[in-house]
Amino acid sequence: MAKQLVVRLRADGTVDAETIGMHGSECLDHIEALEALLDAETVSSSFTEAYTSASTSDSIPIDTEQSDGAP
Template identity: 65%
Template sequence: MAQKQLVVSIRKDGTVHAETVGMKGQECLDYFAVLEDLLDAEVASSTYTDDYTAVPDGQATAAVQTVGDD
């Protein structure tokens, strides 16, 4: 399992860029909420990576098939 990281960069214009590494699903959103509190700031824009839609480790997916009365 990859180590969980929050990579934060402060740009020359003062804006903050943050990216999560090693997280899947909505877990990353918790880290951004903490960062917003620490910086007393709000996320201006965001982009979800493929990891956002991935299933977190330890969680299973299930395929459900509906069977009709024929």
């Protein structure tokens, strides 16, 4: 899935933004850039499941099995 930043400008002048296809804290960089472009400040935010899930390309396999020395 392509990474996207979806921005909605509401009739009352507020802006909603949503990141799609991003994992972990990488979404925060895009929100910070949007704040800078708009000279605005985030007043409310929430994290999605994607924030806590790891991208498969970022994952490092970890062997959790311990050997007791027996074959």
